[in-house]
Amino acid sequence: MSKKTGLGKGLSALIPDSLSDQETSLISQNKGEKDTLTAFGSELRQVPLADIERNPYQPRTVFDDDKLSELTSSIQEVGVLQPILLRELNGRYELVAGERRWLAARRAGLSSIPAVIRRIKDIESFEQAIIENLHREDLNPIDEAVAYHRLMDEFSMTQQQVAEKVGRSRPAIANSLRLLHLSSDVQRLIIDGALSAGHARCLAGLSDRKIQEKLASRIISEGLSVRQLEAIVSDIQDASGFETKEKSILGNSVKEAAYLEVENVLSERFDTKVSVISKGKRGRILIEFADSEDLQRIFSILE
Template identity: 45%
Template sequence: MADLHDRHLENIVQLNLSDIRPNPYQPRKHFNQEKLEELAQSIAQHGVLQPIVVTSSVQGYYIVAGERRYRASQYVGLKTIPAIIKEMDDAHMRELAIIENLQREDLNPLEEAESYHQLMDALSLTQQQVAERLGKSRPYIANMLRLLQLPVKIRSLIQKGQLSGGHGRTLLALKNATLMEQYAQKVLDEAWSVRTLEAKIAEQQPQLKNKTSERLNSSKKRKPARIKQHEQQLATQYGTKVDVSTTGATGKITLEFYSEQDYRRLIQLLRKEK
């Protein structure tokens, strides 16, 4: 993504704010109002110090990078903004918007998970390829994507910062949406930490803990090295968690998916193997 940052080599122009539109592929839907106002005050005093990046469209320009600067400039009533115009297709525009978004420090866990998913969906990438592209581990990417399995109400609480990503991943152990929401409310009412939530779930559902422990222990004890190797190969190939279980000469291969889009991605990959 070096071309996005070599802005000193680009021509900077002043564009009318009225000719600019937000990026339709911007993964970030919520902007912190307090921080936006702080940026607006800075712009009012010093101007826009770093130009935004845009690409031309039929009705003007779409923002590729710099939507917060654009919004803050609107807030203080500016008419124009310094910009660099880059020509690119939709796929490139989406990729740059997602990657720039991921570089922000105040991204909440759900926004981060959605960004990974959008990157996979937009460029048909596996979890492994996303991990390599962003310098992260595949298990980290997979763990973040699990948040997208949560009920809408709980995702909203994470979006607002009322629950952490750790709370969300812990709640997934309950499997049942109603139970997840009940325990999420207890987290809010009684200020439970992630550790406390884990303990409460274990207390109420010991059978869940025991079954999970038995399954993991059995898997570790009985799986031959070649099966584990095949699991890793398939996980890398399909970009998701893979479990191979055998009973004699028969068995099954299980591939996990984390959303409807992820399901479609896996189906497309499997069809290509024919």
């Protein structure tokens, strides 16, 4: 299997929504179509919906019902215009990409659907499902983090290998994985869209799940921005006594704009969370790192 280093390179060869020019040309030919496609490890067929099973490696767990209804209406009017991607498995077919079209086709009452059949291994199936969803840019942060964790857990990949596969930086993968340490209630708020990815990453810096949930409630009720939340989290991490910490959680803590600006500039520079903590005229700068490799990366920037 060739190594994929980004979403741009080779993406059209991975997802049916963007078939490669070579395959599109082949599909349009009338003579020798099947033999030629098979030579490239792919074959275009009309497959009964009853013979298709959901991909167990599908990273997406939530689908927008309104958008799915719109797609169903479109399919009822004009049919499925772009084939889904399948692989043969134990005499049946397993979805690799195109689950929304498959679900909408079933809702529309179709009996079959156009599909490109490919010979794909488990790891390739999972990679392609992830890349298709990342390409759509609407995979929620928790499903994205779970997908990265499964690549590491089930296929023994390192954070660096995952980063190379999906075209992200290694720190971005590390920050995404940190979201899995949030409480289940906070994760649900993220999945439902009540909390942004920025809020989620900030809350992930707190180990106490009860504090995470209290701050999540404040974000929703008070409309706290990510910058305001970062200031509160910084105060909590720096608080020594219970009363001081509780005041930071429940109170209205606002850090000076100058400090926030420094934090933002340094966070972008080091591609990680940076906190500026002041005490009177003195203070300190806290730079977070995910592991020893990340620390070495930050050190190289300082050099």
